[in-house]
Amino acid sequence: MKRIFGAYAYGDGPRADCWWDETSDSLQYAPFADTGRTDVAIIGAGFTGISAALHLAQAGVSVTVLDAQHVGWGASGRNGGFCCLGGGMACDAALDHRFGKAGRIAYHRTELAAVEMVAHLIETYGINADRHSRGETVLAHRAKDIAALRAHAVTVEENYGVPHYLHGADDLDALGMGGPFHGGLTVEAGFGLNPRKYIDGLAHAAVLAGARIYEKSSVSSLAQQQGGTVLDVNGHSLTADHVIIATNGYSSDDLPDWLAARYLPSQSNVIVTRPLTDDELVAAGWTTDQMVYDTRNLLHYFRLMPDRRFLFGMRGGLLTGAQAEMRAAAKIRQDFEAMFPAWRGVETAHGWSGMVCLARDMLPFVGQVPDHSGLWAALCYHGNGVAMGTYSGALLAQLVQGRTPDMPYPAAMQTPLRRFELGRFRRAVMPLAYAGLMLADR
Structure with missing residues (x-):
């Protein structure tokens, strides 16, 4: 090979x-x-x-x-375990240029159809996949990203036709999304599952x-x-x-x-904590089971799972080998602790990496x-x-x-x-x- x-x-x-x-x-x-x-x-x-x-x-x-x-x-x-909108990374301007407005909308509606297909298969075959989360939320890691989220919200209705909500920084604590974030956007399409x-x-x-x-x-x-x-x-x-x-x-x-x-493989890393107590969740201000990612290009993605373990993933690995894997594990742990300092003492016994595929x-x-x-x-x-x-x-x-x-x-x-x-x-x-x-x- x-x-x-x-x-x-x-x-x-x-x-x-x-x-x-x-x-x-x-x-x-x-x-x-x-x-x-x-x-x-x-x-x-x-x-x-x-x-x-x-x-x-x-x-x-x-x-x-x-x-x-x-x-x-x-x-x-x-x-x-994010069953969500996506599949491509081409921006709307690029889609419009190559396929026209109708082609762009057709592609995005296919993303939505893909999410609905998974939901249908889970229901049809009675698969106990630990489904949770009402759509997906993107959180702004910088104040200046709020403007981009507002602009993105305008396109959601045309591209997907699903409910969506903007959140200010002051809204996040009440939503159980405490952390170093400046606001967010929730799009009600998708859910978390056990892959x-x-x-x-x-x-x-x-x-x-x-x-x-x-x-x-x-x-x-x-x-x-x-x-x-x-x-x-x-x-x-x-x-x-x-x-x-x-x-x-x-x-x-x-x-x-x-x-x-x-095609171009690119690495993504994930860690999972032990089950968190109610006190630990409150200490970090994270009590929602909503699946979330941030506005970084090399994004972080994370969610509290039904068994109260917390999953935290990130893009960005470039090298392979046992030593490279150890360095990637140290980096993801560092980012996890920076985002959720209240959990610095929480064990993450499970960690792994895999390949995403780019065109x-x-x-x-x-x-x-x-x-x-x-x-x-x-x-x-x-x-x-x-x-x-x-x-x-x-x-x-x-x-x-x-x-x-x-x-x-x-x-x-x-x-x-x-x-x-x-x-x-x-x-x-x-x-x-x-x-x-x-x-x-x-």
């Missing part, structure tokens, strides 16, 4: 202390160990792959899911619908032939009429070759791989894959069947990914980019 980070990033080290793994009795699936044939082969058992498998199996399609590790091993099982319980519930539903899932099943090559695509899986051959690439930030530049330099044009892609008949891909959710990954998988399930989607499929998601400059050395732009973002955040 051709990946741009070192081997450590793709091993168990970064997720060794992931809290989610202790919260769900995950089913285990056997490795692929035979020659076979399937209508659709899916590489990757995360939100995208499992959602695609579920919707394909429900349609009576033979589907086989392959994961080099296990269900939810990548970002789907180690994210912050491990959610992906496990989806996988169970997919299997009951007829999908086959194989773990510890690494795909080393794809060969397109007249009778379909042949996948080399654990040294065995699997032939498929269609193949879905659903590996997102854990993709390889040569699976298929078209992916080379068209050159800051938009997700869902569709057929150009010039590769029968090969499909969905990736680049920019750290918001709970909803958008689920939605993209369901969308691919329809496209693979040759159906005109009965769900929104905006032009912004149909445009094939452009290559990053510097090709396989594209990581080199990250230190400079991050340095600029850190300066802008001050």
Whole structure:
């Protein structure tokens, strides 16, 4: 495989202390160990792959899911559990320029449809995913950011059509959002959940619908032939009429070759505290279970979970390896204590990192791989894959069947990914980019 980070990033080290793994009795699936044939082969058992498998199996399609590790091993099982609006980072001006006002609104309404799909799946399959929070709140970490939040609030009605509320600095204590913040904006779309319980519930539903899932099943090559695509899986051959690439930030530049330099993994770190007492919550002024992020470019995201543990995440890791992981853990702890000084003595025994996936044009892609008949891909959710990954998988399930989607499929998601400059050395732009973002955040 051709990946741009070192081997450590793709091993168990970064997720060794992931809290989610202790919260769900995950089913285990056997490795692929035979020659076979399937209508659709899916590489990757995360939100995208499992959602695609579920919707394909429900349609009576033979589907086989392959994961080099296990269900939810990548970002789907180690994210912050924010089911929220997002999936791209392109600003409204850029969307208007490329797709027009109608195209911009169509894309944003698709973000909302993705959140609603997750809610529907949780309800339909009775998944106990520890859902909470009434939408999402962004908090201003600087006084000057209030103006930007006011401007953003004006666009919410047009883009999403959902209730939203501006908060002054004096409102936050009453909302249970004490801290070094200067106001905020709540948008009533989205909710928090336990991503491990959610992906496990989806996988169970997919299997009951007829999908086959194989773990510890690494795909080393794809060969397109007249009778379909042949996948080399654990040294065995699997032939498929269609193949879905659903590996997102854990993709390889040569699976298929078209992916080379068209995605950029970036690290995100999370810590989780022990359960907090009522007195500790009051001391910090944080008593809400609302999911929150701040206005930084290299943002912090955090929420009080139903078991009263506090989850705190941040963007910004650049290097991999055991030492780099330790430095990232120290940095996130430092930021946590700076934001919530009352909790300086609170233990954070659980901490981990994972890869988010960026695109050159800051938009997700869902569709057929150009010039590769029968090969499909969905990736680049920019750290918001709970909803958008689920939605993209369901969308691919329809496209693979040759159906005109009965769900929104905006032009912004149909445009094939452009290559990053510097090709396989594209990581080199990250230190400079991050340095600029850190300066802008001050």
